[in-house]
Amino acid sequence: MAKRTPKRPMVGVLLISTLWLFASAAGAQSPRALENGQVPLMTTPREKRVAIIGGGAGGASAAYYLRKYADETGIKPSITVYERSGYLGGRSTTVNVFDNASEPVELGASIFVEVNRNLVSAAKEFGLTMDDADKSRPEDVPERLGVWDGQDFVFTQPDGGYWWWDLARLLWKYGWTPIRTHNLMKSTIGTFLKMYEEPYFPFRSLSQVAYDLGLTNITSETGEKFLEANNIRPPFSTDIIQASTRVNYAQNLPFIHGLETMVCMATDGAMSVRGGNWQIFDGMIKAAGATVKLNTTVQQIRKTDFGTYVLSSKGKAPSLSPTVQEHEYDVVVLAAPLQDASITLTPRPAYVPAKIPYVKLHVTLLTSPHRLSPAAFNLPSDAAVPSVVLTTLGPDETPREREEGVGRAGFFSISTLRHVVNPSSNGDEYLYKIFSPARITGADLARFLGFSSSGGNDDDDDDAVDDDVTWIYRHVWRSYPYLYPRVTFDDPLLDNEGLWYTSGIESFISAMETSSLMGMNVARLVVDDWKKEVCNNNEEEEKVVVKAKL
Numbered sequence: 001m002a003k004r005t006p007k008r009p010m011v012g013v014l015l016i017s018t019l020w021l022f023a024s025a026a027g028a029q030s031p032r033a034l035e036n037g038q039v040p041l042m043t044t045p046r047e048k049r050v051a052i053i054g055g056g057a058g059g060a061s062a063a064y065y066l067r068k069y070a071d072e073t074g075i076k077p078s079i080t081v082y083e084r085s086g087y088l089g090g091r092s093t094t095v096n097v098f099d100n101a102s103e104p105v106e107l108g109a110s111i112f113v114e115v116n117r118n119l120v121s122a123a124k125e126f127g128l129t130m131d132d133a134d135k136s137r138p139e140d141v142p143e144r145l146g147v148w149d150g151q152d153f154v155f156t157q158p159d160g161g162y163w164w165w166d167l168a169r170l171l172w173k174y175g176w177t178p179i180r181t182h183n184l185m186k187s188t189i190g191t192f193l194k195m196y197e198e199p200y201f202p203f204r205s206l207s208q209v210a211y212d213l214g215l216t217n218i219t220s221e222t223g224e225k226f227l228e229a230n231n232i233r234p235p236f237s238t239d240i241i242q243a244s245t246r247v248n249y250a251q252n253l254p255f256i257h258g259l260e261t262m263v264c265m266a267t268d269g270a271m272s273v274r275g276g277n278w279q280i281f282d283g284m285i286k287a288a289g290a291t292v293k294l295n296t297t298v299q300q301i302r303k304t305d306f307g308t309y310v311l312s313s314k315g316k317a318p319s320l321s322p323t324v325q326e327h328e329y330d331v332v333v334l335a336a337p338l339q340d341a342s343i344t345l346t347p348r349p350a351y352v353p354a355k356i357p358y359v360k361l362h363v364t365l366l367t368s369p370h371r372l373s374p375a376a377f378n379l380p381s382d383a384a385v386p387s388v389v390l391t392t393l394g395p396d397e398t399p400r401e402r403e404e405g406v407g408r409a410g411f412f413s414i415s416t417l418r419h420v421v422n423p424s425s426n427g428d429e430y431l432y433k434i435f436s437p438a439r440i441t442g443a444d445l446a447r448f449l450g451f452s453s454s455g456g457n458d459d460d461d462d463d464a465v466d467d468d469v470t471w472i473y474r475h476v477w478r479s480y481p482y483l484y485p486r487v488t489f490d491d492p493l494l495d496n497e498g499l500w501y502t503s504g505i506e507s508f509i510s511a512m513e514t515s516s517l518m519g520m521n522v523a524r525l526v527v528d529d530w531k532k533e534v535c536n537n538n539e540e541e542e543k544v545v546v547k548a549k550l
């Protein structure tokens with residue numbers, strides 16, 4: 001819907017001379033001369049003030065594409081990004097192993113794939129190096145990837161890695177089912193990619209575009225049912241596909257919807273940005289020329305009688321004013337899940353996204369000189385444990401929801417990421433990442449790594465470092481929604497004057513790229529509305545001039 005002309009008195013609509021004065025003072029684009037020598041009336045688009053709340057993939061992409069699209073039209077937005085944390089990237093961020101800035105490791109979103117066209121093209125534009133996601137995986141472990149059901153390894157492969165299933169092995173064990181899965185994934189992702197193109201892009205209704213593309217047929221089913229309908233059954237679905245839905249979304253096939261299930265199998269060309277994926281979003285915000293307010297929490301968005309929005313925000317860093325600041329904007333993009341943003345919307349907008357449950361994911365990063373212990377995985381003492389252990393449910397286990405879905409294995413994944421040198425001992429060690437629904441205790445670590453838990457890393461003091469666990473970093477994320485089957489999704493427009501929302505896409509597909517797609521979509525819709533507004537103003541002005549002449 002086109003943004004309505006502000007009800008504030010408009011300058012320049014009554015007299016031609018006033019109009020031209022206004023235009024030249026603002027440095028307007030020069031008017032095209034008509035054949036008869038006259039010049040048409042054109043309104044200089046006044047500077048648009050845009051606030052973006054959230055400096056993650058969604059907010060950064062909204063800023064970046066807003067600038068791009070607006071540049072094509074001559075409209076000049078001034079963009080301000082509010083970010084309550086002290087960094088840009090949101091759920092895409094790194095921490096430094098041993099506090100060493102040359103050893104960053106992803107704490108949140110770690111990979112993207114070749115069909116993620118926004119991320120890939122932005123990374124290229126900013127000159128970032130994209131590495132194969134398995135580039136640094138240690139070579140000295142014979143088995144690279146295994147799927148463990150809490151008792152036995154149901155699948156292992158010596159080649160490939162976290163993101164690369166070894167097709168030959170899969171075919172050998174599961175017959176043609178992997179090929180059917182791959183083809184189904186390709187056609188599903190191919191359909192999804194149409195959302196980037198006309199006539200589907202831009203879309204005001206995510207539910208509508210998903211329906212038009214037939215994707216609601218897939219989101220309405222559980223992964224289990226969708227796979228069954230396509231003749232993809234256990235053990236391949238439960239061994240391999242469910243291991244993927246668990247490591248990616250902490251959910252089992254009878255609960256996660258079919259589309260997100262297919263996304264989990266779309267790992268072709270898995271990559272990450274050297275030094276951290278957050279650099280893509282940092283680059284986008286820089287390219288947008290946005291003003292960034294870090295450590296600044298937006299507390300309220302209040303709509304004024306003029307159709308503008310006043311944001312109340314508060315800084316939390318010592319250098320920032322602790323008092324509440326108020327700033328007025330024409331357009332506001334909320335690029336964070338509303339339910340976690342602690343923002344009051346006044347008055348209540350036309351549409352308020354419903355609360356949905358999010359996964360509470362424990363991420364544990366640690367270094368140790370020890371390899372994963374065979375005993376922890378019921379293997380003989382001389383056996384090698386795969387460097388990446390994904391998990392699934394045992395055939396005797398009933399799939400459950402939420403935290404209980406983890407089952408007997410107790411964790412979703414343990415990945416040996418790479419070798420690191422411990423600066424204290426100069427010793428060569430391993431860097432591990434564990435995803436789990438509950439805190440990993442010192443006793444768990446002792447079991448996984450095969451050391452005695454009588455040292456510092458016991459339950460009483462499981463953050464202490466010693467010779468067995470030499471560095472540890474824990475974080476609990478609200479990582480992604482529980483992706484239950486559904487056919488409606490929160491639309492991007494919350495209020496028709498210009499309050500937009502990007503996070504509704506998370507219950508459709510939750511990933512950096514889809515947040516970016518929604519940021520891009522919102523940017524396109526906002527600029528299209530501005531263009532309509534300019535045209536409407538021009539028409540109004542032409543009418544006024546004609547009247548004046550009469």
Ligand SMILES: Cc1cc2nc3c(=O)[nH]c(=O)nc-3n(C[C@H](O)[C@H](O)[C@H](O)COP(=O)(O)OP(=O)(O)OC[C@H]3O[C@@H](n4cnc5c(N)ncnc54)[C@H](O)[C@@H]3O)c2cc1C
Pocket residue numbers: 053054055056057058059082083084085089090091092107108109110111112296297298299335336337340341342343361363477478479480502503510511512513515
């Ligand atoms: C452990 C983990 C692993 C993941 N792995 C992958 C992966 O491999 N690949 C992938 O594509 N995706 C992955 N994801 C998902 C991906 O991280 C998210 O889908 C994506 O980053 C979401 O981006 P966003 O911009 O929509 O939200 P966010 O990144 O959450 O950004 C929202 C921002 O808004 C800020 N904010 C919130 N409220 C306010 C307020 N009131 N005022 C100011 N600022 C506010 C927040 O601080 C935050 O920075 C993973 C997520 C996690 C947690």
